[in-house]
């Protein structure tokens with residue numbers, strides 16, 4: 001019931017958020033998706049287990065050493081989510097990490113150093129696409145945060161409807177990217193304290 005209510009509530013939101021974008025920002029992922037579906041390729045950085053009987057998919061991030069959000073990783077993540085969205089049987093999505101100790105280390109720092117302006121633009125568009133796609137997903141989304149989740153990892157979890165974090169004092173979460181001079185837009189962190197629940201590890 002709770003899942004259904006959350007889904008209904010979300011569908012109202014999606015009506016607003018899924019208006020066609022004049023910037024065409026979703027077209028890159030869609031183009032990649034189409035070509036990948038044609039090639040029937042599988043992704044090594046993301047593993048998806050979809051349970052037909054529950055309608056819930058578990059998406060495990062498995063990009064060692066720390067699931068950093070590189071351009072490739074973000075693209076694969078968006079493709080995986082897009083594929084699940086196209087499957088009407090899939091109602092819920094749990095995002096977690098298959099690495100020990102780390103959910104996601106956030107944006108891949110190597111993407112932000114010594115790259116061409118074009119590549120930087122592509123990278124930041126992919127970041128934006130990721131959180132818009134997650135935030136406007138028609139599935140009920142849950143981040144099962146089973147390790148540290150700084151900066152962009154925290155952002156990823158904030159795009160989900162619910163967050164549950166392992167109750168382990170060695171794991172940290174938060175928008176610490178200001179230490180690198182990256183400033184989160186106002187309001188990005190509004191839910192983190194209120195809506196992050198912890199559970200025993």
Ligand SMILES: CCCCCCCC/C=C\C=C\CC(=O)SCCNC(=O)CCNC(=O)[C@H](O)C(C)(C)COP(=O)(O)OP(=O)(O)OC[C@H]1O[C@@H](n2cnc3c(N)ncnc32)[C@H](O)[C@@H]1OP(=O)(O)O
Pocket residue numbers: 065066068069101102104105106107108109110124127128148150151152153155175177180182183184185188
């Ligand atoms: C227009 C767009 C709008 C977008 C809105 C923006 C809103 C703003 C919101 C978010 C912004 C996010 C910006 C970022 O995410 S910047 C990245 C910030 N991340 C960090 O500072 C994390 C740093 N890493 C750690 O704290 C730790 O590594 C930790 C994740 C806790 C794991 O610790 P541990 O298990 O001890 O592992 P190591 O530290 O030894 O690391 C292992 C190797 O992984 C490399 N590494 C770590 N983090 C990153 C990263 N983010 N990117 C790339 N590589 C990373 C590390 O260098 C080690 O490599 P090596 O073994 O070769 O030395």
